[in-house]
Amino acid sequence: MGARPLPILGEARAVMAQATANTVEPMGFFTDTTVCIGCKACEVACKEWNQLPARGDGGAHLEMSGLSYDNTVRLDGTTWRHVKFIEQFPEPYNGRWLMMSDVCKHCVQAPCLEVCPTGAIIRTEFDTVVIQSDTCNGCRDCIAACPFGVIDINHVSGTAQKCTLCYDRTTVGLEPACSKACPTDSIQFGPIAELQQRAQRRVEQLQAQGESKAQLYGADRNGPLGGLNAFFLLVDEPEAYGLPRDPKLPTRNLAKSSMLSTLGAVVMTAIGALTLRAKRLVAVAKEKQS
Amino acid sequence: MNALASDLWPLTSVVWPVASVVQGIPSDTFYTGPPHFRWWIILYFFVGGISGGALLVASLLRLFGGREDTHFIRLGVYISFIGCVISAILLVVDLGVPLRFWHMLVQDNTGRLMFKWWSPMSIGAWGLLVFGFFSFLATLRALWDDRRLTWSTLEFLQRAPISIFGAVGGIIGGLFLAGYTGVLLSVTNRPIWADSEWLGLLFLLSGISTSVAALFLVSRWRGIRVPSTEKRLGQFDRIALILELVVLVIFIVSLGSVAKAFLNAWGVLLLLGVVGVGIVMPLRMGREAAHNVATASILVLFGGFVLRVVVLLGSEQIHVVGAQVIR
Numbered sequence: 056m057g058a059r060p061l062p063i064l065g066e067a068r069a070v071m072a073q074a075t076a077n078t079v080e081p082m083g084f085f086t087d088t089t090v091c092i093g094c095k096a097c098e099v100a101c102k103e104w105n106q107l108p109a110r111g112d113g114g115a116h117l118e119m120s121g122l123s124y125d126n127t128v129r130l131d132g133t134t135w136r137h138v139k140f141i142e143q144f145p146e147p148y149n150g151r152w153l154m155m156s157d158v159c160k161h162c163v164q165a166p167c168l169e170v171c172p173t174g175a176i177i178r179t180e181f182d183t184v185v186i187q188s189d190t191c192n193g194c195r196d197c198i199a200a201c202p203f204g205v206i207d208i209n210h211v212s213g214t215a216q217k218c219t220l221c222y223d224r225t226t227v228g229l230e231p232a233c234s235k236a237c238p239t240d241s242i243q244f245g246p247i248a249e250l251q252q253r254a255q256r257r258v259e260q261l262q263a264q265g266e267s268k269a270q271l272y273g274a275d276r277n278g279p280l281g282g283l284n285a286f287f288l289l290v291d292e293p294e295a296y297g298l299p300r301d302p303k304l305p306t307r308n309l310a311k312s313s314m315l316s317t318l319g320a321v322v323m324t325a326i327g328a329l330t331l332r333a334k335r336l337v338a339v340a341k342e343k344q345s
Numbered sequence: 346m347n348a349l350a351s352d353l354w355p356l357t358s359v360v361w362p363v364a365s366v367v368q369g370i371p372s373d374t375f376y377t378g379p380p381h382f383r384w385w386i387i388l389y390f391f392v393g394g395i396s397g398g399a400l401l402v403a404s405l406l407r408l409f410g411g412r413e414d415t416h417f418i419r420l421g422v423y424i425s426f427i428g429c430v431i432s433a434i435l436l437v438v439d440l441g442v443p444l445r446f447w448h449m450l451v452q453d454n455t456g457r458l459m460f461k462w463w464s465p466m467s468i469g470a471w472g473l474l475v476f477g478f479f480s481f482l483a484t485l486r487a488l489w490d491d492r493r494l495t496w497s498t499l500e501f502l503q504r505a506p507i508s509i510f511g512a513v514g515g516i517i518g519g520l521f522l523a524g525y526t527g528v529l530l531s532v533t534n535r536p537i538w539a540d541s542e543w544l545g546l547l548f549l550l551s552g553i554s555t556s557v558a559a560l561f562l563v564s565r566w567r568g569i570r571v572p573s574t575e576k577r578l579g580q581f582d583r584i585a586l587i588l589e590l591v592v593l594v595i596f597i598v599s600l601g602s603v604a605k606a607f608l609n610a611w612g613v614l615l616l617l618g619v620v621g622v623g624i625v626m627p628l629r630m631g632r633e634a635a636h637n638v639a640t641a642s643i644l645v646l647f648g649g650f651v652l653r654v655v656v657l658l659g660s661e662q663i664h665v666v667g668a669q670v671i672r
Contacts, residue, residue: 125667129378141668155668166534172467173448174459192448193441195380196466199533204378204665213441297668299373305532306463308542312531316545319592320520323553323585327401330581332409 081182083284085250091154091241100236101136132209135218159205159218163281167197183220202302367670371602375670377534379661385439390526390653396428397522398556404515414574419487426484465529476518523552537660540603543596550589555649557582558642579632611659623648
């Protein structure tokens with residue numbers, strides 16, 4: 056997650072900058088995975104507050120994943136919080152569980168917002184990213200753009216949905232349901248600047264205790280996607296938690312891909328013009344000969 | 346795992362009895378969720394490619410061809426227009442809320458135009474509209490030429506400036522529709538699609554070869570035989586197929602270690618269905634012998650369809666489950 060120039064197109068950057076200009080104060084989540092106990096209170100609180108069904112299809116019967124104690128399996132259109140259970144057991148009685156309450160990262164430069172062709176995805180005054188369900192038409196471009204696999208279709212509404220960082224609660228000064236319900240303060244809500252300081256102190260504390268791999272994921276404002284408004288404290292590599300090491304904007308491929316296609320189009324037009332007009336040239340040559 | 350299995354394409358349960366964990370993640374794209382681009386989108390990419398390519402060929406023939414090409418020009422125009430209508434229907438049906446298709450073009454809350462030049466899906470929605478205009482214009486002209494429409498007001502379509510405007514628009518629109526779908530896939534974060542910049546060009550070439558195949562097939566079905574036009578179209582198609590094969594190889598190489606995602610039944614389908622049946626066999630058969638024309642055309646169309654199936658579903662099957670990437 057080192058600092059480097061962000062591969063974002065000029066106009067897209069300008070639009071995002073304009074959107075963030077109206078920000079009151081960036082708010083977000085700091086999730087300290089070292090104190091997560093996997094109770095899933097955040098998942099339940101999220102579903103309860105946002106009136107989301109237990110299952111994506113609205114059914115009551117819950118299926119076991121058969122993989123681990125993690126039966127939620129992934130974030131989707133009706134699961135906006137997901138407690139990952141990561142079993143690291145090299146031997147039967149020697150190992151550990153890593154637990155991480157996953158959520159939308161509310162990226163500072165959000166890939167979903169960047170590609171959304173309807174304008175349904177907006178940036179709020181808290182610098183968070185929200186999908187307006189009454190504008191979304193379910194094209195699913197944002198699902199393929201999100202590098203974290205956060206967004207999915209809600210089959211009841213037919214639209215893409217994800218965590219809103221409880222926009223309806225934050226606008227009236229309330230804390231999001233998940234962080235409110237978290238019994239260990241693994242999920243902390245607040246102004247990003249304040250959360251970053253708290254997170255940095257916690258990393259230093261853990262490293263002093265010998266947890267050498269303790270690191271922040273997404274806290275660096277000069278890092279990928281301009282930083283994440285929902286960032287994490289990890290004690291292993293990002294991949295161990297199912298997180299991309301270097302998430303990118305989808306438009307990184309736009310210029311090169313478009314140029315190659317345009318070049319091909321010009322070449323094929325020229326080839327087409329040459330092959331398809333050959334007969335006429337032959338006819339003209341014959342006329343001249345005769 | 347039941348939820349995972351039901352997400353997978355039905356055939357995967359036959360091909361892969363058990364989904365396997367991807368070891369050593371080759372790209373950050375493997376953590377992105379699948380957007381469920383399946384049969385409607387596969388069909389759209391296929392039909393849209395044919396539609397775009399058909400208008401391109403018809404427009405090139407109108408600009409550079411002779412009088413004997415008239416039959417193929419009309420066929421190309423009709424194929425493009427029917428393909429354009431089918432494409433629009435497929436796109437609308439595929440939406441989660443189909444009645445909101447117009448949100449792609451107009452902002453529902455302000456009434457302003459909705460356009461993002463950096464979003465291929467936004468450009469694509471407008472591109473299909475513009476393509477539809479030129480395809481409709483060309484169809485009116487073809488119907489007039491065919492004497493199926495006799496409105497005197499349509500006479501202006503035969504004037505040189507309008508004819509050239511329509512043909513140039515048809516060339517640009519056709520190339521756009523045939524190729525932008527690959528660019529759209531590249532401008533995501535999905536495995537395979539976002540790991541190469543060559544998909545747009547590959548789909549463009551495939552759109553051209555499948556459209557010429559469709560033209561040959563429909564001409565045979567309608568009993569139209571114009572040897573001189575067919576010879577030149579065959580040459581054009583041959584070049585398109587060779588270039589398609591070259592770009593397909595470059596595409597696979599450009600994937601780097603992500604190409605491992607094709608070390609399965611999708612890879613076999615790509616090799617046999619697309620390269621073998623869809624490109625090499627038609628090239629070897631040629632279209633010189635009359636009886637080969639229909640067979641070669643069917644093979645090219647089959648290969649073009651399989652290419653889209655492999656590219657889309659080959660990526661779609663890669664999921665994150667818990668913290669593990671599974672395919």
